[in-house]
Amino acid sequence: MAKSDTLREEAAKKNDDRQIVAFSLGSETYGVDISQVREIIPIQKIVPVPRAPEFVEGIINLRGKVIPVLDLRKHFGFEKKERDEEQKIVLAESHGESIGVIVDSVSSVLRIQEDSIEPPASVIKGEGVDYIAGICKMNSSLIVLLDLTRIISDAESRSLKEVDLASAVMK
Amino acid sequence: MSGKDRTEFQEDLQVFLAEVDEILADTEENLVELEKAPDIGIIQEVFRAMHTIKGGAATLGFQDAVEVTHTMESIMEKVRSGEQELTSDMVDVLFVVLDWLKAWKVSLEEETECPSREEVMNLIKRFASPTDAGRQRSHQEDVEVLPDADRALAEKLDGYLSDGASLYEVKVDLNPEADLLSVRCFQVYTLVSELVDIIASNPSIEDIESDRVGNTVVLYVPGKDGAELARVTAQSVQDVTEVTVAPYRPKVKKPSERTANGAQETVSADKAPKRSSLGRTVRVDVDLLDFLMNMVGELVIDRTRLTQLASRLLVDKSTSVIGNELAALASHLQRTSQELQEGIMRARLLPLKNIFTKFPRMTRDLASRCGKQIDLRIQGEDTELDRTVLEAIDDPLIHILRNAVDHGIENPEERRARGKPEYGTITLSAWHEENQVVIQVKDDGAGMEPEKLKRSAVNKGLITPEDSAKMSDKDALELIFMPGFSTAEVATQVSGRGVGMDVVRTNLERINGNIEVRSRVGLGTSFTLRLPLTLAIMRALLVECSELTYAVPTSSVEEAIALRREEVKTIQGKPALVVRGRIFPLVSLEGALNGDSWTLKDSLQYAVLTRSNDEPLAFGVDDLVGEEEIVLKDMGRMLSRLKGITGATILPDGDPALILDVNRLL
Numbered sequence: 001m002a003k004s005d006t007l008r009e010e011a012a013k014k015n016d017d018r019q020i021v022a023f024s025l026g027s028e029t030y031g032v033d034i035s036q037v038r039e040i041i042p043i044q045k046i047v048p049v050p051r052a053p054e055f056v057e058g059i060i061n062l063r064g065k066v067i068p069v070l071d072l073r074k075h076f077g078f079e080k081k082e083r084d085e086e087q088k089i090v091l092a093e094s095h096g097e098s099i100g101v102i103v104d105s106v107s108s109v110l111r112i113q114e115d116s117i118e119p120p121a122s123v124i125k126g127e128g129v130d131y132i133a134g135i136c137k138m139n140s141s142l143i144v145l146l147d148l149t150r151i152i153s154d155a156e157s158r159s160l161k162e163v164d165l166a167s168a169v170m171k
Numbered sequence: 172m173s174g175k176d177r178t179e180f181q182e183d184l185q186v187f188l189a190e191v192d193e194i195l196a197d198t199e200e201n202l203v204e205l206e207k208a209p210d211i212g213i214i215q216e217v218f219r220a221m222h223t224i225k226g227g228a229a230t231l232g233f234q235d236a237v238e239v240t241h242t243m244e245s246i247m248e249k250v251r252s253g254e255q256e257l258t259s260d261m262v263d264v265l266f267v268v269l270d271w272l273k274a275w276k277v278s279l280e281e282e283t284e285c286p287s288r289e290e291v292m293n294l295i296k297r298f299a300s301p302t303d304a305g306r307q308r309s310h311q312e313d314v315e316v317l318p319d320a321d322r323a324l325a326e327k328l329d330g331y332l333s334d335g336a337s338l339y340e341v342k343v344d345l346n347p348e349a350d351l352l353s354v355r356c357f358q359v360y361t362l363v364s365e366l367v368d369i370i371a372s373n374p375s376i377e378d379i380e381s382d383r384v385g386n387t388v389v390l391y392v393p394g395k396d397g398a399e400l401a402r403v404t405a406q407s408v409q410d411v412t413e414v415t416v417a418p419y420r421p422k423v424k425k426p427s428e429r430t431a432n433g434a435q436e437t438v439s440a441d442k443a444p445k446r447s448s449l450g451r452t453v454r455v456d457v458d459l460l461d462f463l464m465n466m467v468g469e470l471v472i473d474r475t476r477l478t479q480l481a482s483r484l485l486v487d488k489s490t491s492v493i494g495n496e497l498a499a500l501a502s503h504l505q506r507t508s509q510e511l512q513e514g515i516m517r518a519r520l521l522p523l524k525n526i527f528t529k530f531p532r533m534t535r536d537l538a539s540r541c542g543k544q545i546d547l548r549i550q551g552e553d554t555e556l557d558r559t560v561l562e563a564i565d566d567p568l569i570h571i572l573r574n575a576v577d578h579g580i581e582n583p584e585e586r587r588a589r590g591k592p593e594y595g596t597i598t599l600s601a602w603h604e605e606n607q608v609v610i611q612v613k614d615d616g617a618g619m620e621p622e623k624l625k626r627s628a629v630n631k632g633l634i635t636p637e638d639s640a641k642m643s644d645k646d647a648l649e650l651i652f653m654p655g656f657s658t659a660e661v662a663t664q665v666s667g668r669g670v671g672m673d674v675v676r677t678n679l680e681r682i683n684g685n686i687e688v689r690s691r692v693g694l695g696t697s698f699t700l701r702l703p704l705t706l707a708i709m710r711a712l713l714v715e716c717s718e719l720t721y722a723v724p725t726s727s728v729e730e731a732i733a734l735r736r737e738e739v740k741t742i743q744g745k746p747a748l749v750v751r752g753r754i755f756p757l758v759s760l761e762g763a764l765n766g767d768s769w770t771l772k773d774s775l776q777y778a779v780l781t782r783s784n785d786e787p788l789a790f791g792v793d794d795l796v797g798e799e800e801i802v803l804k805d806m807g808r809m810l811s812r813l814k815g816i817t818g819a820t821i822l823p824d825g826d827p828a829l830i831l832d833v834n835r836l837l
Binding site for chain 2: 056061067068
């Protein structure tokens with residue numbers, strides 16, 4: 001027991017701390033590894049895309065590039081929220097393409113200890129959900145660590161399925 | 172290759188490969204022609220093609236290809252000189268050689284192992300063997316005694332010496348037992364000539380190329396360094412046994428009047444123009460072209476923004492002077508950026524030849540596999556298209572041609588029975604029409620029977636028997652574009668690869684193109700593809716609905732008119748407009764996007780008249796913003812397959828807007 005503790009401490013020292021971008025969604029705090037975040041931009045004009053899956057909020061113009069934006073609230077099935085100044089778009093990159101994710105507010109960049117992360121309980125994760133990278137205990141609160149790349153590829157495959165379904169229905 | 176560094180070699184290799192690519196494509200076409208009828212002109216061309224590849228391969232040190240092309244060349248030579256008749260066996264072998272060369276080229280590109288040449292060589296040798304070897308041997312003795320040629324050579328060399336330069340004699344001995352002596356001589360000559368100016372040689376290059384060689388080649392090169400370089404180079408060639416260098420002694424005496432220095436200058440001046448004869452073209456990376464195109468796209472947006480700024484300044488008297496200047500500047504920028512844009516677009520254009528060249532061979536192979544006789548006629552192969560469009564139509568065209576061979580053209584017996592010539596004809600033609608390129612694939616085959624198509628669709632559960640009964644012949648033809656439709660009872664080796672005409676249509680629509688089919692039973696079928704010249708930039712009508720702007724490519728817009736409520740008629744409760752005697756069903760654009768086409772809100776003030784799938788259709792919109800040049804932007808994988816939405820663009824005010832494909836909106 002004592003031995004494994006010291007091993008773990010050594011490992012923690014070696015790995016150093018991890019940096020995560022923490023943001024809130026409703027009353028919960030989420031975190032994304034800083035290496036997955038390319039940029040955080042203020043909410044701007046989002047043009048809706050009809051016929052796109054529901055969780056696609058629309059498209060934005062980022063320096064001449066058209067980038068799709070997802071609403072994480074909708075994606076997680078949370079209730080809708082009015083647009084406000086606090087909201088931000090977190091830009092991530094997946095397979096060479098940029099995709100934006102709307103979050104309620106970005107609190108800060110946090111340093112967390114590797115050993116404060118626990119794998120999510122399977123009951124919480126639920127069936128087929130693999131975008132929760134872990135749960136981090138910080139002081140008295142919990143931070144849900146997300147794998148943004150997973151969320152995006154998840155959304156992509158859901159989107160393609162929906163489009164196929166829609167066109168099948170239209171036929 | 173000694174003396175060349177690797178990057179230079181790589182560059183030479185790239186140029187060579189591009190050339191080989193072209194030559195092989197041409198040769199393929201020529202062989203298909205040759206098979207139909209022997210033609211001395213075509214034989215000449217094939218001969219020259221092999222010769223060119225041989226030269227390049229020798230320079231770069233590809234032994235295998237040199238041997239293969241050389242042997243093929245000697246077969247062609249015999250046919251050319253009438254010594255041998257061109258047989259269909261021979262053409263088959265030529266095809267095999269061609270395939271080997273293709274595989275060889277691919278192996279160079281992918282840096283994999285060169286395909287074995289043994290099989291090809293054995294095949295070729297069947298035609299080439301007895302006389303070729305004998306001829307090489309018999310010439311061996313002649314070489315040493317060529318009095319006339321010798322004197323001419325000596326005079327040439329002495330003439331050169333009279334200019335005061337120093338000449339060296341590089342004597343290359345080859346193993347007399349070696350196969351393909353002339354190939355080795357040729358390799359020695361070309362390799363050395365790459366690095367050193369060869370003033371003359373014995374035997375001459377003409378003799379070498381005509382197989383008149385022995386086991387010795389003497390090269391005359393200027394300067395001691397040149398001679399040394401030649402020696403080292405020659406030694407790298409296979410079957411070379413010994414290379415000796417000696418200063419050349421003049422045989423005909425002529426007093427030299429010039430000083431050595433003066434002569435040296437003459438020599439270098441002679442050399443200069445030879446080296447600088449670079450072509451008028453450069454090779455440009457496609458990514459660079461794409462980048463330039465994107466930048467021009469940005470410029471186009473800025474230009475539009477400037478024009479709008481100018482018009483705002485013009486409204487106010489106090490700023491109208493600046494406004495005028497800005498407007499003038501904007502219009503100048505417009506002209507320049509337009510020309511820049513056109514220039515880059517031209518740089519991206521490639522002739523259709525690039526993909527057409529492989530079709531004759533493909534058709535030939537397919538036809539012979541199906542036991543059919545087919546003549547593929549190609550017209551307008553010089554028509555140019557943007558390379559992206561070109562890439563996108565390659566597979567669809569292959570598919571259509573396959574279908575034409577497999578299902579379109581009948582067997583020779585059937586054709587004879589119907590009083591048609593046994594040879595079926597497929598015509599592949601291309602031409603410009605306004606700002607589009609039209610490509611048509613037409614066959615004189617059996618045509619498609621609407622009733623048969625309908626039956627097949629009913630059997631596959633694609634339509635109900637009731638649908639089928641109501642269906643017009645024209646609509647029946649459209650059935651072939653339905654997913655899951657294929658007329659072949661049994662999937663054959665040729666077609667039936669799992670992709671159908673539905674994929675063809677989708678692929679074409681994705682690049683703003685479309686496809687139409689016409690067919691007459693017993694007479695044949697034609698497919699007509701209409702394609703945009705270019706992809707990245709298009710003209711579009713910008714319209715507004717509920718404060719959102721949408722772009723509708725002008726290629727699908729007929730006109731936009733003011734929408735007067737009192738003029739809206741209804742047909743079975745569905746709104747319609749009558750414009751100059753034509754009936755346009757009227758839908759709300761916004762409604763169509765959101766699944767409620769027929770409700771017309773009061774805010775609709777204009778109607779955009781379009782032809783959707785060749786049928787008139789009007790879209791009601793709140794406002795017309797104007798006609799603009801827009802740049803098509805990708806929306807990423809997630810939004811790439813939405814029906815009726817081609818992509819997005821960025822408006823002059825910086826907002827994104829969707830580009831709509833009205834043909835697929837409903």
